[in-house]
Amino acid sequence: MTTRPHTPWPGEPLDDEPPAPVQAAASPPEDEPLRERLADAVTASDAPDAVFAVSRHGHRTILTGGTAPPPPLPREDLRYEIGSATKTFTGLLLARLINGGELTGGEPATALLDSERPVGRVPVTLAHLITHTSGLPALPAGFRLRALPAWHTNPYARFPAGRVVDAYLRHRPRHRPGTRWRYSNYGVAVLGHALAAATGTPWEDLLTDRVLRPLGLKETALRADDSGLDAVGHGKDGETPLPPFDAGGFQAAGAVRATPHDLLTFLEAHLNPAGAPPPLAAALRAVGRPVLRRGLGHRHVHTIAWFRHPTDGGPMYFHSGATLGQQAFLGFRPDTGTALAALCSRRFRAHDPFVATAYALLAEE
Structure with a gap:
């Protein structure tokens, strides 16, 4: 469930079976150069299943393919694990709660989790947590020891809420x-x-009621089920199937799984906040505003949901994510009205081409 904002992160295929061809979703005639670039991106991903879905001013183009035989359902209809890109949903949820007057973002997390515990002179606030400035490490103390027996299958499941x-x-x-x-x-x-x-509502219900349902994301879930809709992840070799990801107590950081179409709907809402339900419109505008700058020349800008890099035409917003068997890249550019949801079913490996390919595709749009 890692993200690499600056550096690019049901059957077993038969050795003598050729890779499945790149498949285009049924759609009206499209911009042929775009289709060619998406097909190249699918091939470059070198994954059992790969999906590159683009929306340009609301008009969608989706190409799929992979090194494995096609699954029972079309690849574009499957739900994919998006790992750390879940944080864009959590950031939007926080923005909605703040814009609705339920929270300010300045609340000490300790006071909310244990009202009897002292919060300290400079407490960790909700804003610190979402902007990665809390001082907390990547993982809690004791995580690796407890997760070790399931390190290659489902380590987060061993660390519940x-x-x-x-x-x-x-x-x-x-x-x-x-x-x-x-x-x-x-x-x-x-x-x-x-x-x-703070709200007296389980996070899963909170996200569903305040974000997923208002945006009409009916094909987005927070855990795998037996519906047959969940894409199968694979190890670094691109062949070994892995069990569905279980986020354990890290749901807000990595539990979302969604279809390419739902992810495009989510991104399109960021491109057109005015078209979203009123309670979410202000929150969608809020998550586009810079709140933190860092790095040489402060090139790396963050909102409460997205990494933001400059382009010649304007800012580009993005977030990547990975689980043990899948990867995702979500991004959008207001200057071109473009959104990109890229997904693949192979674990991140050294010099993996997937994130770099997706990033370049959006940056060059």
């Missing part, structure tokens, strides 16, 4: 909150539990 919260309440940050940026799945996981505590 109670352990995440308990580890946070026991943690003593090394750095003052708000002073250093350090990407943290742990921090966003804690945020999810804090939002649930």
